[in-house]
Amino acid sequence: MTPKCAVIQGDVLEVLRSFEDNTFGAVITDPPYASGGLHAKDRQATTAAKYTKNKTKNPLPNFEGDSKDQLSWMLWCVAWLREAKRVCKKGAPICVFIDFRQLDALKWAMQWADWLVNGIVVWDKTEIVRPQRGRFRSQCEFIIWGSKGAMSLKRKVPVLKGCYRYSTLNRGKLHQTQKPLALMRDIVRIVEPGETILDPFAGSGTTLVAALQEGYSAVGIEVTKEYATIAQKQIDTLSQTSPTNNREVTM
Protein backbone atom coordinates (compact mmCIF):
# COMPACT_ATOMS: atom_id res chain seq x y z
CA MET A 1 0.00 0.00 0.00
CA THR A 2 1.33 3.49 -0.85
CA PRO A 3 2.00 5.51 2.32
CA LYS A 4 -0.34 8.47 2.78
CA CYS A 5 -0.04 11.66 4.77
CA ALA A 6 -2.39 14.38 6.04
CA VAL A 7 -1.72 17.65 7.86
CA ILE A 8 -4.61 19.03 9.92
CA GLN A 9 -4.46 22.63 11.06
CA GLY A 10 -6.07 22.96 14.50
CA ASP A 11 -5.76 22.54 18.24
CA VAL A 12 -4.42 19.18 19.40
CA LEU A 13 -7.30 18.41 21.78
CA GLU A 14 -10.05 19.40 19.37
CA VAL A 15 -8.55 17.41 16.51
CA LEU A 16 -7.72 14.32 18.59
CA ARG A 17 -11.31 14.23 19.89
CA SER A 18 -12.51 13.88 16.30
CA PHE A 19 -10.58 10.61 15.74
CA GLU A 20 -11.94 7.09 16.38
CA ASP A 21 -10.51 4.82 19.10
CA ASN A 22 -7.61 2.46 18.17
CA THR A 23 -6.73 4.17 14.86
CA PHE A 24 -2.96 4.85 14.96
CA GLY A 25 0.08 2.60 15.18
CA ALA A 26 2.26 5.10 17.09
CA VAL A 27 2.70 8.64 18.41
CA ILE A 28 6.02 10.32 17.56
CA THR A 29 6.06 13.96 18.59
CA ASP A 30 7.91 17.07 19.69
CA PRO A 31 5.55 19.27 21.74
CA PRO A 32 6.27 22.86 22.81
CA TYR A 33 8.53 22.37 25.88
CA ALA A 34 7.38 25.55 27.65
CA SER A 35 10.63 25.46 29.57
CA GLY A 36 11.89 28.91 28.72
CA GLY A 37 12.12 30.40 32.24
CA LEU A 38 11.23 30.49 35.88
CA HIS A 39 9.22 33.70 35.72
CA ALA A 40 6.11 34.52 33.69
CA LYS A 41 7.95 37.31 31.84
CA ASP A 42 10.59 34.89 30.55
CA ARG A 43 8.08 32.22 29.61
CA GLN A 44 5.90 34.71 27.76
CA ALA A 45 8.77 35.95 25.59
CA THR A 46 8.35 35.15 21.89
CA THR A 47 9.59 31.74 20.78
CA ALA A 48 12.07 33.57 18.51
CA ALA A 49 13.60 35.24 21.57
CA LYS A 50 13.73 31.89 23.39
CA TYR A 51 14.95 29.57 20.65
CA THR A 52 16.73 31.47 17.91
CA LYS A 53 20.27 32.76 18.14
CA ASN A 54 19.99 35.61 15.67
CA LYS A 55 16.86 37.43 16.73
CA THR A 56 16.84 40.19 14.14
CA LYS A 57 17.66 38.25 10.99
CA ASN A 58 15.57 35.13 11.57
CA PRO A 59 12.24 35.52 9.82
CA LEU A 60 10.71 32.22 11.02
CA PRO A 61 7.22 32.57 12.54
CA ASN A 62 6.72 32.29 16.30
CA PHE A 63 4.75 29.25 17.45
CA GLU A 64 1.98 28.72 19.97
CA GLY A 65 1.74 26.87 23.27
CA ASP A 66 5.11 27.68 24.81
CA SER A 67 4.26 30.00 27.70
CA LYS A 68 2.55 27.77 30.28
CA ASP A 69 4.06 27.38 33.76
CA GLN A 70 5.22 23.89 34.63
CA LEU A 71 2.07 22.69 36.43
CA SER A 72 -0.30 23.96 33.72
CA TRP A 73 1.95 22.43 31.05
CA MET A 74 1.96 19.07 32.82
CA LEU A 75 -1.86 19.05 33.18
CA TRP A 76 -2.22 19.99 29.51
CA CYS A 77 0.17 17.15 28.59
CA VAL A 78 -1.98 14.70 30.58
CA ALA A 79 -5.04 15.84 28.58
CA TRP A 80 -3.50 15.38 25.11
CA LEU A 81 -1.59 12.23 26.10
CA ARG A 82 -4.84 10.61 27.27
CA GLU A 83 -6.58 11.42 23.98
CA ALA A 84 -3.52 10.27 22.04
CA LYS A 85 -3.63 6.97 23.93
CA ARG A 86 -7.32 6.49 23.16
CA VAL A 87 -6.75 6.89 19.42
CA CYS A 88 -3.78 4.46 19.38
CA LYS A 89 -3.91 0.70 18.97
CA LYS A 90 -3.01 -1.65 21.84
CA GLY A 91 0.78 -1.95 22.21
CA ALA A 92 1.45 1.17 20.09
CA PRO A 93 4.76 2.94 20.89
CA ILE A 94 5.00 6.61 21.85
CA CYS A 95 8.13 8.81 21.63
CA VAL A 96 8.04 12.36 22.99
CA PHE A 97 10.93 14.87 22.76
CA ILE A 98 11.80 16.96 25.81
CA ASP A 99 14.65 18.89 27.47
CA PHE A 100 16.11 18.35 30.96
CA ARG A 101 13.88 20.98 32.60
CA GLN A 102 10.63 19.24 31.75
CA LEU A 103 11.89 15.65 31.81
CA ASP A 104 10.28 14.73 35.14
CA ALA A 105 7.03 16.57 34.40
CA LEU A 106 6.66 14.78 31.06
CA LYS A 107 7.41 11.38 32.58
CA TRP A 108 4.75 11.96 35.25
CA ALA A 109 2.25 13.21 32.67
CA MET A 110 2.79 10.13 30.49
CA GLN A 111 2.23 7.82 33.45
CA TRP A 112 -0.77 9.85 34.65
CA ALA A 113 -2.25 9.45 31.15
CA ASP A 114 -1.74 5.68 31.52
CA TRP A 115 1.05 5.15 29.04
CA LEU A 116 3.66 2.60 30.08
CA VAL A 117 6.98 4.49 30.28
CA ASN A 118 9.70 2.21 28.94
CA GLY A 119 12.81 4.40 28.86
CA ILE A 120 14.70 7.48 27.76
CA VAL A 121 16.68 7.88 24.54
CA VAL A 122 19.38 10.56 24.32
CA TRP A 123 19.74 12.95 21.41
CA ASP A 124 23.35 14.24 21.43
CA LYS A 125 23.28 17.55 19.55
CA THR A 126 27.12 17.49 19.23
CA GLU A 127 29.61 20.23 20.15
CA ILE A 128 27.80 22.66 17.82
CA VAL A 129 25.74 23.93 20.81
CA ARG A 130 26.91 27.09 22.57
CA PRO A 131 29.74 26.44 25.07
CA GLN A 132 29.89 28.28 28.41
CA ARG A 133 33.10 28.45 30.41
CA GLY A 134 33.03 26.41 33.62
CA ARG A 135 29.85 24.51 32.70
CA PHE A 136 28.91 21.23 31.08
CA ARG A 137 27.80 21.84 27.54
CA SER A 138 24.01 21.78 27.26
CA GLN A 139 24.35 19.21 24.51
CA CYS A 140 21.50 16.74 24.94
CA GLU A 141 17.77 16.54 24.57
CA PHE A 142 15.76 13.46 25.40
CA ILE A 143 13.02 11.26 24.02
CA ILE A 144 10.83 9.57 26.60
CA TRP A 145 9.41 6.45 25.03
CA GLY A 146 6.66 4.13 26.11
CA SER A 147 3.70 2.14 24.89
CA LYS A 148 -0.05 1.66 25.21
CA GLY A 149 0.18 -1.37 27.50
CA ALA A 150 2.83 -4.01 26.97
CA MET A 151 4.68 -4.13 23.64
CA SER A 152 5.05 -7.57 22.10
CA LEU A 153 8.63 -8.76 21.60
CA LYS A 154 7.51 -10.28 18.30
CA ARG A 155 7.00 -6.92 16.57
CA LYS A 156 8.78 -6.64 13.21
CA VAL A 157 11.18 -3.98 14.42
CA PRO A 158 15.01 -4.24 14.67
CA VAL A 159 17.15 -3.46 17.72
CA LEU A 160 17.41 0.32 17.93
CA LYS A 161 20.14 2.49 19.44
CA GLY A 162 19.62 4.24 22.81
CA CYS A 163 21.58 7.35 21.84
CA TYR A 164 21.67 9.32 18.56
CA ARG A 165 24.22 11.94 17.55
CA TYR A 166 23.06 14.56 15.03
CA SER A 167 23.76 18.27 15.06
CA THR A 168 20.96 20.81 14.96
CA LEU A 169 20.47 22.65 11.68
CA ASN A 170 22.20 26.01 11.54
CA ARG A 171 20.92 27.09 8.13
CA GLY A 172 17.91 26.47 5.91
CA LYS A 173 15.62 25.94 8.89
CA LEU A 174 11.86 25.90 8.35
CA HIS A 175 10.95 25.93 12.07
CA GLN A 176 12.57 27.56 15.10
CA THR A 177 12.93 24.21 16.86
CA GLN A 178 13.13 21.92 13.83
CA LYS A 179 14.50 18.43 14.47
CA PRO A 180 17.08 16.89 12.08
CA LEU A 181 15.41 14.70 9.45
CA ALA A 182 18.03 11.95 9.84
CA LEU A 183 17.25 11.76 13.58
CA MET A 184 13.52 11.50 12.94
CA ARG A 185 14.11 8.77 10.33
CA ASP A 186 15.94 6.77 13.01
CA ILE A 187 13.25 7.37 15.65
CA VAL A 188 10.24 6.40 13.51
CA ARG A 189 11.80 2.97 13.04
CA ILE A 190 10.36 1.98 16.45
CA VAL A 191 7.05 1.63 14.57
CA GLU A 192 5.95 -1.61 12.87
CA PRO A 193 5.96 -1.51 9.05
CA GLY A 194 2.62 -0.60 7.48
CA GLU A 195 1.39 1.50 10.44
CA THR A 196 0.20 5.09 10.55
CA ILE A 197 2.17 7.49 12.76
CA LEU A 198 0.44 10.37 14.55
CA ASP A 199 2.39 13.60 15.24
CA PRO A 200 0.10 15.92 17.26
CA PHE A 201 2.66 18.79 17.11
CA ALA A 202 3.85 18.59 13.52
CA GLY A 203 5.63 21.98 13.24
CA SER A 204 7.30 22.10 9.82
CA GLY A 205 6.46 18.42 9.23
CA THR A 206 9.82 16.73 9.91
CA THR A 207 8.24 13.64 11.53
CA LEU A 208 5.77 13.35 8.67
CA VAL A 209 8.50 13.51 6.02
CA ALA A 210 10.61 10.99 7.98
CA ALA A 211 7.61 8.67 8.29
CA LEU A 212 6.90 8.78 4.55
CA GLN A 213 10.55 8.29 3.67
CA GLU A 214 10.65 5.20 5.92
CA GLY A 215 7.51 3.79 4.31
CA TYR A 216 4.85 4.66 6.94
CA SER A 217 1.67 6.67 6.59
CA ALA A 218 1.33 9.70 8.85
CA VAL A 219 -1.10 12.28 10.21
CA GLY A 220 0.10 15.59 11.64
CA ILE A 221 -1.75 18.18 13.71
CA GLU A 222 -0.40 21.75 13.90
CA VAL A 223 -2.11 24.79 15.43
CA THR A 224 0.12 27.58 14.02
CA LYS A 225 -1.22 28.30 10.52
CA GLU A 226 2.15 29.25 9.00
CA TYR A 227 3.70 25.97 10.13
CA ALA A 228 0.72 23.87 9.02
CA THR A 229 1.20 25.42 5.56
CA ILE A 230 4.95 24.72 5.61
CA ALA A 231 4.35 21.09 6.68
CA GLN A 232 1.80 20.62 3.88
CA LYS A 233 4.28 22.04 1.35
CA GLN A 234 6.97 19.63 2.56
CA ILE A 235 4.61 16.70 2.04
CA ASP A 236 3.50 17.94 -1.39
CA THR A 237 7.13 18.35 -2.51
CA LEU A 238 8.01 14.88 -1.28
CA SER A 239 5.07 13.25 -3.03
CA GLN A 240 6.13 14.87 -6.31
CA THR A 241 9.55 13.23 -5.97
CA SER A 242 10.04 9.76 -4.51
CA PRO A 243 8.32 9.52 -1.10
CA THR A 244 9.73 6.24 0.16
CA ASN A 245 13.28 5.13 0.47
CA ASN A 246 13.02 2.08 2.68
CA ARG A 247 16.10 0.94 4.53
CA GLU A 248 16.95 -2.67 4.95
CA VAL A 249 15.62 -3.96 8.28
CA THR A 250 18.17 -5.95 10.28
CA MET A 251 16.44 -7.81 13.10
Ligand SMILES: C[S@@+](CC[C@H](N)C(=O)[O-])C[C@H]1O[C@@H](n2cnc3c(N)ncnc32)[C@H](O)[C@@H]1O
Ligand atom coordinates in the same frame (compact mmCIF):
# COMPACT_ATOMS: atom_id res chain seq x y z
C1 LIG B 1 8.56 21.99 19.02
S1 LIG B 1 7.52 22.42 17.72
C2 LIG B 1 7.60 21.04 16.60
C3 LIG B 1 8.71 21.16 15.60
C4 LIG B 1 8.83 19.98 14.66
N1 LIG B 1 9.34 18.83 15.33
C5 LIG B 1 9.70 20.28 13.46
O1 LIG B 1 10.73 19.61 13.25
O2 LIG B 1 9.39 21.21 12.72
C6 LIG B 1 5.95 22.26 18.45
C7 LIG B 1 4.80 22.68 17.56
O3 LIG B 1 3.57 22.44 18.27
C8 LIG B 1 2.63 23.41 17.86
N2 LIG B 1 1.56 23.53 18.87
C9 LIG B 1 1.60 24.21 20.05
N3 LIG B 1 0.43 24.12 20.71
C10 LIG B 1 -0.38 23.34 19.93
C11 LIG B 1 -1.72 22.88 20.07
N4 LIG B 1 -2.47 23.22 21.12
N5 LIG B 1 -2.24 22.09 19.10
C12 LIG B 1 -1.47 21.73 18.01
N6 LIG B 1 -0.19 22.16 17.80
C13 LIG B 1 0.35 22.95 18.76
C14 LIG B 1 3.45 24.69 17.72
O4 LIG B 1 2.81 25.62 16.85
C15 LIG B 1 4.79 24.15 17.20
O5 LIG B 1 4.90 24.31 15.80
